Amino acid sequence: MIQNAWLIPVFPLIAFLILLFFGRFLKEKASYVGIAALALSFIVSVLVLFERIGGETYKFVIEWITFGESAITMGYEVTALNAMMLIVVTLVSLVVHIFSREYMHDDNRIHVFYSYLGLFSFSMLGLVLAPNVLQLFIFWELVGLCSFLLVGFWYFKPEAAAAAKKAFLTTRIGDVGLLLGLVILFNQTGSFDYGVIYAAVENGLINDTLITATALLIFLGAVGKSAQFPLHVWLPDAMEGPTPVSALIHAATMVAAGVYLVGVMYPLFLASSTAMTVVAYTGAITAFFAATMALVMTDIKRVLAYSTISQLGFMILALGTAGYVAGLFHLMTHAFFKALLFLGAGSVIFAVHHRQDIRDMGGLWSKMKITSVTFLIGALAIAGVFPLAGFWSKEEILASALLNGDGFLFAIALITAFMTAFYMFRLFFKTFTGEYRGGDHDDPHADDPQVDAYGAADVAEADNPRDDSMDKEAHVPPAEDHDHHHSPEENSGFMTLPLIVLASLAVVAGLVNLPFMGHPLEGFLTEGLNLGAQPHGALWLAILSLVVAGSGIALAWAMYYKGAIAEDFFAKKAPGVHNLLLNKYYLDEIYTAVFVRPTVAIGRFFWEMDKSIVDGIVNLIGRSTSSTGRSFGRRHNGQLQTYGLVSILGGIVVIALAFVLRGYFG
Amino acid sequence: MMGNLLTWLVFVPLIGAALILTIPRENVNVIRSLAAIVSGSALVLSLIIWGGFDRGVSGMQFETVAPWFDIGFLQINYEIGIDGLSMPLLVLTTIVTTLSIFASFSIVKRVKEFYVWTLVLLTGMLGVFVALDMFLFFLFFELTLIPMFFLIGIWGGKMREYASFKFLIYTGLGSAIMFITFIAMFVKGAEAMNFQETSFSMIRLAEIYANPANPEVLTGALKGGLFLALFVAFAIKLPVFPFHTWLPNAHVEAPTAASMILAGVLLKMGGYGLIRVGFGVLPDQAARFATLIAILGVINIIYGALLALVQTDLKSLVAYSSISHMGIVLLGVASFTTAGMQGAIFQLVSHGFISALLFFMVGAIYERTKTRTISELGGLSKSVPILAGFMLAAAMASVGLPGLSGFVSELLAFIGIFGASADLIPAAYTIGVIGAIGIILTAAYLLWAMQRTTFGPMKEKYVGLPDARPMEYVPMVGLLVLSIAIGVYPHLLSDVINTTVIDIVSKIGG
């Protein structure tokens, strides 16, 4: 089966093509095509994983392009790392496909949605299977495209259109860095193949400066894709996309590709201590800042988005402190529990008629039992509570920060872990406990800084089959409010089944790397790679991390469930900080002022210059030529006799000159 | 017939144009289908040649040489042939022209003349790509000017007369410089052989300039001057900053089909000429000015992108994007590496398809909405989903998304410039990094434009616009499929180009 690993991405590709050409006729049935394709992919992935665990490996390449004596090849390869990733991607993608069946039910472009999902799954799986880093880059860009399409799926909303553009452009900055890194690497090693690059680094064929430079450039790609500071600004906005998309692309798979990239290029990073430091600090800073913003957000999806950024920061931090397995382990567990949380959020949003503000929710515990319980499991997992998946992986990250990093990194990681527990349970308590607050008011917080989140409301209504209607209406909440008076209730099996699957994974996924079973995942992933010893924490570290998580949960409980501390206690204490966080550190505004506006201004300036000077000179030459001509033309009065006189005088002058100069006549 | 395939290919369109002249102007449909058939048969011929092209051979193939003029020492031959450089461009020309003929079926004004001029133009373009005699090359180069002048001047937009005259005079000036340089090269070449031998043949001249019997004639200053003059001549066509200002005017005013040909093929003649004559005959001088060319390339990339960013007219945005993309060609050739050279040729071909597609989409949307102003468009994904989808795909191809042809050329050009030897281009890394900023800008202006045109709420006035017509699928699908084919499996193209590229690069010792 491992030779047929190429089938894994091909199934979703076929689904994409079918839906592209025939989706219109399938409409809702489109979902079954997508689900079937992903189910097949998942089955093949499982088989491949088992064979890989049995020790088999396979690589297949064909020549893609030749220039001079060099050739670039493309193909696919099964390694331990991507065998693991295949499972993660196909599984999450499969459950998201199933979930969307219900979630996107009302959208009359559901076939388009499924075709995009298929294309995304194909690209993501292609990225994972790539035998060389150029192929990885190609699929890397394709997943970016899919992200663009899916974030902008409701393109008629200006926010979604802007968010899609922002997502693509911001990651593009990182991608250009990555491309440059690859190009330089290629010129040094003559190949994009992982093996050749590893060997070149190991044998010292590349000088240290270039190793650091390429590692940093490649890392820039990861920073963009994995939404690390300072390029993280696109991910929260990307929440304009449909929620299943957020779960699949912007939580579990695509954003993790940056981490995966650092993982596959790990020998290069290990060879440069500067690069490792940069990676570690970027991760730590991102983890911290994103967590602080997650503390104050009120849009359920944005809280999760910042949490994703923060968790990705954790993974990057782990990789930066030589915790290769820790980072990738967390990638896997995070994929499950974050997809779970997003789908849970999707389930909630669907039930409360496409509202996303947690201040409009509450009291859903009794109404949506399955969603609530699974969401709680996810929250516990991300907070790092024993014995859920997040506990094991986060503990390893803390260990690597402590053992290979410095005190600062470790402290930041601990604080962030505390904040994680706090904001997740703030979210949980606000959403599921207390009274349902979404009863009869439409837009209670319209003048809130997060007002754009409300633009997302009612999108499903907006796109129901009223094709000839004006989309302008889509942005105004519909007048008929009857939906909102229905109290929310549990969704159908299409939505709860994925939650249950992911919840059970969030419980058990940690088991694959249990310390007292000898870290089986570590053995699997590091086999044949020379990455040095993996850090492991002592028991006290595990207990410490549990205490930290527990106190975070306790504080959230005190504030948002028990009410022992007023909800706005901290906001009142430090309104400046609160405002700063609500406005996301004003980074969007700063970027606009520092990068966007000046670029456009320079463009305008050049355009004016182009019209007035560059083209002005051209037109000036043209105009002066024609005006000279015209002034001579005026001498031509049409009088035959004048012409004759002039030509005779001219003849005389010529003859006279010839005599004087003793030219041809002399 | 087989022996003279190239000659047939070049003159079939001319014969077709003559045939069309005999048809009464009222028989519009006959004229249209005949034009399609003629260019279609040129396309088939070029594909036959593509099939018969020997990938392993360096040097010219399908050669034909016949004496034409023989006046004393002035000997001009009808000498044609193709190698890996001209082969893809030949196919590009026939494909783009055929598809643009399909794209122009909606034209109703003076249909007969339109197709006559288009077919004459096709002969001119094909001739440029096969001519090996410099005099012949010049003749065909000029032959493309007149038809395009009329295509813009008669079927163009509001400012068509200004644009067509500017095009004619500006690029005509380039041709004049080129002609003078050709004559100078001819005379000096003859002098360098002590007038024992004279030749207008590019191949022979390259040998003469490499091994002159009388080396004192060909001083460095002379050769440098010749190269710079050639560079300016072709830079106008490509176009290179600051000789680019004719292009936005011409593109914006030209009818859709002419824009497609103009961007798709005519600009490529500049790049082709630069490589064929500039790099082919004077490789040492090309190497000498490599840094200059690379810097101009980067300026083109950034300058074109910045200007595209602030355009308010969708068509001029695409026009400025062409300027930006042609910078990649300069960057690639300047590197003097196999990768860079191949990247440049890839860019010529790929930009030919992509820009033709973009111009077609802009034209199709203009036809329906009657506006090209970006701010007046919007929500097209809703009103014309298929057109908007193709437009988005074209934009993505232009952005350089992998899987589409633009990416391959950018990748190769950057591999080239980063691998350029330090003797040739001292600050290659800096140049490369600045050039890479252009990639970000490209994404910025195209996505911003897409956001404002295809995305967003649908405007009331665009409700119920007709979506793509069956005849419009031909150019749209054709061009997109070709771009995807090259992007997914570039070996199709690199296979043909590679030997020639190795040849060109080896001329300056690797």
Added chain:
Amino acid sequence: MVPVTFFLALAAILFCIGLYGVLTRRHLVIVLVCIELMLNSVNINLVAFSAIGPFANITGQVFTLFVITVAAAEAAVGLAILIALYRNRNSIDVIKHDLLRW
């Protein structure tokens, strides 16, 4: 023997008179007459050289006959044009015919 210079001087004077007339007279018939005058001054030259020039031979006189023939034809065509012009424009004043203006 009259020296050749005398003939040449006469021819030059006649030529100049003719030229002056062509360039200054406004009446087209006079202009035509002046052109005849210029042609005849050339004829004098030809005949003079043919008789007493350094390479005296008959060619010059033959050429003169040609010129006279051509001049006759020219006068006929010129007058015809002139009449046509008069019919069309009601004037044979040179100043009034400036169609050659750009």
